[in-house]
Amino acid sequence: MGGEVSRLAARLTMTSLSIIVPALDEAGQIVALLARLAALRLAGAQVILADGGSTDRTVALALPLVDLVVHAPRGRALQMNAGAALASGDALLFLHADTVLPEQAGSLIATALRERVWGRFDIRLDGTHRMLPVIAAMMNRRSRLTGIATGDQAIFVRRAVFEQLAGYAPIALMEDLELSRRLKKISRPACLRERVTSSGRRWEKHGVWHTIVLMWRLRLAYFLGADPRALAIAYGYLPR
Template sequence: MQLSIVVPVLNEAAGIDAMLLRLATLRRDGAQLIVVDGGSEDGTAALAAPHADVVLSSPRGRALQMHAGALAASGDALLFLHADTVLPPRAGELIAQALRNRAWGRFDVALDADGPAYRMIAAMMNLRSRLTSIATGDQAIFMRRAFYEAAGGFPPQALMEDIAFCKRARRLARPACLRDRVVTSARRWEKNGVWRTVFLMWRLRLAYFLGADADTLAYRYGYRRKP
């Protein structure tokens, strides 16, 4: 099973070299690495080119970028990886093992910051995901390519695309919830404050559950101008 890794990026010049070099072992083992740039203004795409198999341009938005990467992928398994997320050791082997028995899955997550608040946030994310079969993009969602197509891919919305996809996916199959952890950046919690960010995400998720428009929620989150 060949793995295609899709990495959506936007203005990640400061860390893109190190991030992609961490994936070099997977590339040597046969994985395809696809970087999809959403209109970076800091040269991210040019920096990524020496370390990737494919570098694409796409309209801004993780959903649009990840879907563009999936369409360009040649592998029969897909891994959607955020640029600020680090895979655990043997990630390729873990994914291959999981996809022998399941159609899709995700990893547990840890945050790259010290302190009980960050450990509690990660623990709650993992528990919520395990109970609901809903994963966030921070958890490095992976799946068989055919399953991605059967589930309809990521919807073209500005926010909550991972939740929307997982809601459709879990109707088809339960995910493999791997306890091996990816480590993702705590920068949004550090920038805006831990509890302020937690409460904001709770409000946004509740609003989305109650039917709020994803583009409007993205404006509240700070992703784009108000529609």
């Protein structure tokens, strides 16, 4: 299947972009994030909010700033798949609700997808802890060496390829790593050095060193075959 998908992708010309934002109870920051996407919308990008059952005002606040709101079961994989199913763009960009794109993100993605079928940005972690820049640098270097991307790095992909692969696996955690592994069989990612800025709130809230150890433990357990639902619970994310 990889060869067929690769040949299909090579024939495509990326002309439009759909941005899928999975969200759950993000009323405190959803307006600021979506407002930063206004220029891309004016340039023709489609913005889709994929809500996982927010109980705050996330959806009401987002409605004037997006093209579509999709309601889906809680879980980033399920939410992003629901958004992608209604996307009209030739390229899909999956953007976490606490992540800000660099300037000219649309043209950077378009240029990257002329030669590759998927990619991601380098990342910068926003916060005050002195270890956050070090963590971000390690994430970028590891991703460049392994060809594996995390959702915080704003993964983008040609829609035809995403659909051929049946999207994200419906798992509770590590959906980004799982998708990266399948995409890597088609091509290496375009690793853009321009940086998205992602919140370091979880790192600072739970302790930087504790979070580093936890993430490495969970990642190792996943690669050894652990149940993603159990890993999600250990991460502090309780699927419904």
